[in-house]
Amino acid sequence: MTSESVDDYFSISDILTTQERLPCKVELPIYRLGYLDSSSTSDDLQPGTKLDLSFWMARALCSRKRHIVSVEMPRPYREGYREILTADANVVDLHKLGPYYYSYGSQLLKFELPETADVAKSLIKCFQTRIRKIMDSSQNAYNEDTTKLTAKLDETEKCLFKAGQMGLNDFQRWETRQTEKLTTSEMVRSHRKRKRALMDDS
Amino acid sequence: MDPAEVEFLAEKEEISVVPNFTQDKIYLIGGDVGPFNAGLPVKVPLWMAINLKQGQKCRIIPPDWMDTERLQDKKQEETDSKFFTEMPSPHFMEITQLLLKCATDDIPHADEIRTLVKDIWDLRIAKLRSSIDTFLKSDATHAKLNYLTLMELNTARPFLTKALDQMHLLRSNLSGRIQSTQE
Numbered sequence: 001m002t003s004e005s006v007d008d009y010f011s012i013s014d015i016l017t018t019q020e021r022l023p024c025k026v027e028l029p030i031y032r033l034g035y036l037d038s039s040s041t042s043d044d045l046q047p048g049t050k051l052d053l054s055f056w057m058a059r060a061l062c063s064r065k066r067h068i069v070s071v072e073m074p075r076p077y078r079e080g081y082r083e084i085l086t087a088d089a090n091v092v093d094l095h096k097l098g099p100y101y102y103s104y105g106s107q108l109l110k111f112e113l114p115e116t117a118d119v120a121k122s123l124i125k126c127f128q129t130r131i132r133k134i135m136d137s138s139q140n141a142y143n144e145d146t147t148k149l150t151a152k153l154d155e156t157e158k159c160l161f162k163a164g165q166m167g168l169n170d171f172q173r174w175e176t177r178q179t180e181k182l183t184t185s186e187m188v189r190s191h192r193k194r195k196r197a198l199m200d201d202s
Numbered sequence: 203m204d205p206a207e208v209e210f211l212a213e214k215e216e217i218s219v220v221p222n223f224t225q226d227k228i229y230l231i232g233g234d235v236g237p238f239n240a241g242l243p244v245k246v247p248l249w250m251a252i253n254l255k256q257g258q259k260c261r262i263i264p265p266d267w268m269d270t271e272r273l274q275d276k277k278q279e280e281t282d283s284k285f286f287t288e289m290p291s292p293h294f295m296e297i298t299q300l301l302l303k304c305a306t307d308d309i310p311h312a313d314e315i316r317t318l319v320k321d322i323w324d325l326r327i328a329k330l331r332s333s334i335d336t337f338l339k340s341d342a343t344h345a346k347l348n349y350l351t352l353m354e355l356n357t358a359r360p361f362l363t364k365a366l367d368q369m370h371l372l373r374s375n376l377s378g379r380i381q382s383t384q385e
Contacts, residue, residue, distance in 0.1 A: 102368070106375050117376075124372040131365055132335045138361065139331065156368055163360040171357045174205030177303065 013155060017100040017107060021052040024062070024069040055107060062111060071111050073119070076101070082122045089129040094154040101154040102127065130157065138164025142172050208353050212296035213249035218263040220244075221254065248300060255305050262305045267291065268298065270311045273318040280325050286349040295323055295353045323354075330358055338365060 008014055030045040037049050045051075053061070053069065061068040075081065076097035085092060094101045105123045109116050137149045138161045146165070150158050173179050214232070220243050227236040235246050243263060246254070254260040267273070267290030279287050291297060298319045306312045330350070337345045 120375040128339050131338050163364045167357045167360045179206045
């Protein structure tokens with residue numbers, strides 16, 4: 001997985017980001033889609049109904065030209081959570097707030113809600129605060145179980161952690177002179193096994 | 203870049219050896235080497251020195267910075283300075299590593315040298331990390347670091363470039379917001 005949220009049509013992380021749910025309010029009656037709101041019995045979605053839509057859906061229904069639904073900031077990006085992040089971003093479990101916290105946050109800015117500028121600022125501040133910890137932990141954990149270290153990171157940060165680990169591991173492998181040993185390629189090794197399995201079958 | 207590639211570049215550095223054989227000049231693509239006279243010091247590329255040493259055809263004269271006192275001073279200087287100090291060789295880490303692997307008997311106090319070089323390396327890496335941190339936290343667009351060696355850059359590169367990439371994305375949210383919503 002390379003860098004995230006580069007609006008690539010086929011990017012898996014981008015797809016996963018944009019399917020995140022978003023609280024919306026219906027502004028115009030939507031006919032024959034009443035079943036989307038399980039609490040109502042009518043055939044149509046009435047204006048004023050609140051429901052959760054996927055980001056990509058909300059994006060199509062709420063723009064300057066079309067205003068079929070109105071969008072609210074999801075809770076992890078609202079004032080309360082932003083204050084927690086300002087207090088100490090290092091201890092927050094970002095993965096719990098949203099596995100794609102940064103890229104989803106960036107996407108949300110497109111709705112031009114009144115809080116947009118604050119959210120954008122809080123995202124970058126949060127990233128700047130957390131980067132030191134990620135850098136230090138990724139560059140010092142050699143031959144260790146890293147699940148505990150990465151548990152609280154969002155996907156973008158995990159990607160960074162992996163990059164840091166790569167730098168460390170490559171260097172350590174060089175320092176312990178493992179790079180100069182020739183090893184069988186993983187593919188070749190498993191290939192032989194598969195062949196033997198085939199022979200056993202026949 | 204792979205550390206092995208950095209090592210390959212370091213192997214082009216020249217080093218003095220005392221050969222125990224006599225041979226005319228060798229003409230190589232990378233330059234001429236020799237002539238070799240038994241017992242007379244001659245400058246050869248590091249890779250050749252290692253090769254000759256492994257065939258027990260020469261004695262390696264360690265570079266003059268590879269000395270406990272010099273390194274001790276260097277370490278002190280590195281500790282005292284807030285910035286990076288100039289290293290005796292741009293490939294000090296690789297050269298130490300290679301020489302200590304194959305020519306321990308030619309280097310006096312090899313173990314001490316290994317520890318000292320490692321100490322200097324650790325000091326510098328810690329410094330590099332904290333300067334990366336300050337750089338990322340400030341809103342600066344560029345930073346200047348003198349006397350960093352290739353190997354040091356190489357360990358920080360994957361992380362740093364990715365982090366800056368992400369920073370750029372988040373920062374363009376701040377400024378590029380108006381543009382992107384005009385579709």
